[in-house]
Amino acid sequence: MSPQAAAAVFTSRALAALGEVCDLAPLPVLDDLSTVRAKEVLADVEVLVTGWGCPRLDADVLAAAPRLKAVVHAAGSVRGHVTDACWERGLAVSSAAAANALPVAEYTLAMILLHGKHVLERARDFARTRARDNWLLTTQDVGNYRRTVGILSASLIGRRVIELLRPFDFDVLLHDPYVTPAQAAELGVEWVELAELFTRSDLLSVHTPLLPATRGLVDRTLLGAMRPGAALLNTSRGAVIDQDALTDVVRAGRIRAVLDVTDPDVLPADHPLWDCPNALITPHLAGSQGSEWERLADTAVDEVARWAAGDGFAHPVRRERLAFLA
Structure with missing residues (x-):
């Protein structure tokens, strides 16, 4: 996600909570998945937590992430970054759209x-x-x-x-x-x-x-x-x-x-x-803003915890439903 999105949504409390349910890659967040550092991080990643500003997860990105199994989006629509390559890979995808x-x-x-x-x-x-x-x-x-x-x-x-x-x-x-x-x-x-x-x-x-x-x-x-x-x-x-x-x-x-x-x-x-x-x-303010971003982070943390425990996502995104989703 973009550094601005990360700073807004993932406060120190949220990052600490995320760190309790997974081994969290060191900061800063990735906003360009083509860099040397990004490829080093992606090599070991099993779950990507994404947000506003996430680059497209295309075939080249997935090739650099051989262990990747799931994407947890701490925002609404996944159309901007979850590509056909993700579905063909069989990745599990979650979204905080409900939050x-x-x-x-x-x-x-x-x-x-x-x-x-x-x-x-x-x-x-x-x-x-x-x-x-x-x-x-x-x-x-x-x-x-x-x-x-x-x-x-x-x-x-x-x-x-x-x-x-x-x-x-x-x-x-x-x-x-x-x-x-x-x-x-x-x-x-x-x-x-x-x-x-x-x-x-x-x-x-x-x-x-x-x-x-x-x-x-x-x-x-x-x-x-x-x-x-x-x-x-x-x-x-x-x-x-x-x-x-x-x-x-x-x-x-x-x-x-x-x-x-x-x-x-x-x-x-x-x-x-x-x-x-x-x-x-009004300036597109109805969606999550300010304190409401904390709900998005909490949803993402809960989804990572469920996935790690083998319970599956509470808010999965299904490929066959994409034609009806924003």
Whole structure:
């Protein structure tokens, strides 16, 4: 992983814990697997603990690591570094995607509740007027009672959001082509077709991984079918949504948007969404940050300990599931 990622995720406590379950190669971390030192380390490695900034584990890297049997990723997606050569070698692969899903789901819940109360707009108006409105004149579109929340994709994050919504008085809809209506009912939600998800939701939260089949999935037609005043929340990847179409409907004031991701990941400085009063753009902060990195490290340590004990991974990544994973 990159030195910056290592310093953020693997504190001295985490490194000590890792050292208790394996013989840890001396620091510094490897961020270039083609160097002389890297090849010396790789010659004896049985498990690679990886993170953000890990180089691709291609055939040349694997040739320098004849004893390598497993990869434990202390972050989410393994697409950037686990190559076909790893699967052909039969390496066991683990990911901390489940751990990284937790803060994203928490961010999503917070934004659902805040947007239901129209907190951002009302706080801005309060700062401008310095006077409270008559709260008894609050319109019926404000509030979180019996609102309809749509979840696009029962991913790790989507499922956790569904769990977090259970204590509240929401009607929750789900669209996921790989989930049946019966399975959705077991999750406590109503399965609907994609178009119906957009027409019925007061707030729609996107949790679809970015895959060839999902690029631009949320198109102009779906966005145009949303209820006036509805909110769209995206914590997945910006390219899942048609950015131009989203910009048009938000600028027209038809819907509100909470975007932790955009396409491109940082919008140009003159992009019109920056100045839209009904859009909130956050800097891709929903995933693990700060104290939450400790959870990623703890997950990686636990996985190494399980592998060393012969118990297998608690969070394995299967090659046959890659087509459905971020």
